[in-house]
Amino acid sequence: MSSALTDLFRYPIVQAPMAGGASCPQLAAAVSAAGGLGFLAAGYKTPEAMYEEIKQLRGLTGHPFGVNVFMPQPATADPAAVEVYAEQLSGEASWYETPLGDPDSGNDDAYEVKLAILLEDPVPVVSFTFGCPSRAVLEAFAGAGTRTVVTVTSPAEAQAAERAGADAVCVQGIEAGGHQGTHFDDPHADCTAAGLGLLSLITLVREAVPLPVIAAGGLMRGAQIAAVLAAGADAAQLGTAFLVCHESAAHPLHKRAMTDSLFTRTELTRAFTGRPARGLVNRFMREHGRYAPAAYPQLQHLTAGLRRAAAKVGDPQGMSLWAGQGHRLAREMPAGRLVEVLAAEMDNALGSVPGTWTGAAS
Ligand SMILES: Cc1cc2nc3c(=O)[nH]c(=O)nc-3n(C[C@H](O)[C@H](O)[C@H](O)COP(=O)(O)O)c2cc1C
Numbered sequence: 001m002s003s004a005l006t007d008l009f010r011y012p013i014v015q016a017p018m019a020g021g022a023s024c025p026q027l028a029a030a031v032s033a034a035g036g037l038g039f040l041a042a043g044y045k046t047p048e049a050m051y052e053e054i055k056q057l058r059g060l061t062g063h064p065f066g067v068n069v070f071m072p073q074p075a076t077a078d079p080a081a082v083e084v085y086a087e088q089l090s091g092e093a094s095w096y097e098t099p100l101g102d103p104d105s106g107n108d109d110a111y112e113v114k115l116a117i118l119l120e121d122p123v124p125v126v127s128f129t130f131g132c133p134s135r136a137v138l139e140a141f142a143g144a145g146t147r148t149v150v151t152v153t154s155p156a157e158a159q160a161a162e163r164a165g166a167d168a169v170c171v172q173g174i175e176a177g178g179h180q181g182t183h184f185d186d187p188h189a190d191c192t193a194a195g196l197g198l199l200s201l202i203t204l205v206r207e208a209v210p211l212p213v214i215a216a217g218g219l220m221r222g223a224q225i226a227a228v229l230a231a232g233a234d235a236a237q238l239g240t241a242f243l244v245c246h247e248s249a250a251h252p253l254h255k256r257a258m259t260d261s262l263f264t265r266t267e268l269t270r271a272f273t274g275r276p277a278r279g280l281v282n283r284f285m286r287e288h289g290r291y292a293p294a295a296y297p298q299l300q301h302l303t304a305g306l307r308r309a310a311a312k313v314g315d316p317q318g319m320s321l322w323a324g325q326g327h328r329l330a331r332e333m334p335a336g337r338l339v340e341v342l343a344a345e346m347d348n349a350l351g352s353v354p355g356t357w358t359g360a361a362s
Pocket of ligand 1: 018217322
């Protein structure tokens, strides 16, 4: 990885940004202080809330951290299909005694305002999901001294990120929990079948672009981090592993579900947000996943209240329980401790003396 980015962390361990609850200043601070790279998730937040979290995080740690931003989405959703889906969800609305949200509450996630804040008061790293920013935007961040990372799920997306001037790519395999960061959500693609496994994807991207690679998807143990480093990655990004940590602000039911024998597997679904995302298979996914249209963020707005209501009444069967394929391996502990454990496991697997991973900054 370019020395500039590697210098930001001691261990090649990145805590994935997790919008919708889990990410918080306390989690990011604990990871960064332990020698990894903590991340805040700006997705779904107002620009003011994003800035408030950045201020809080700066108050908790002087170590580098990142902020993740969602790209604005093209208006490709079919309003008629959204309307039909809303009718299909009417039973859920009655059951949870909660009205459906307005699907037309905006599709840009306040991108421009968030960029303006991040350029005005720069942070060490900004990553982008659901698309690739323009060259002008990435140049503006470079000028501000911020390293940029673009999430990719194919070699073609990695080439687009390189052309636009990104400093690194986050290579996201199909195993990953939460949304696939695909740049364009093909409405005709079968979301349960599409996508590449992480090891194949790392190699394909490595051979397509010269950019540093942060590998994400299903990584729960240090030995797996060693495996992706051996495959050519420069660092590993873990979401599900950090979601259950003490500092994570994920809902307690979400944390508990990771290792609950009630939830046996994960699947990709459009049921909650209209974009393919991996979560534990529950009643809501089983009942609505089959016909949910490709309409992000319309379905996100439509179902947000239902999911909050399900969480409020303690019903995990109506919540979006985002999780990667390795969820059963989740270990509940302080996040700083998890970074240490992962680093020790990684060193062990690499056959090196603990603490002497050769890429680490001194
Ligand atoms: C609860 C949850 C929320 C997520 N939210 C985001 C997000 O806001 N932005 C983003 O780039 N990735 C997000 N992701 C995906 C992660 O960046 C990463 O790709 C994924 O967690 C890796 O797979 P793993 O969960 O198996 O470690 C999320 C993942 C989870 C589990």
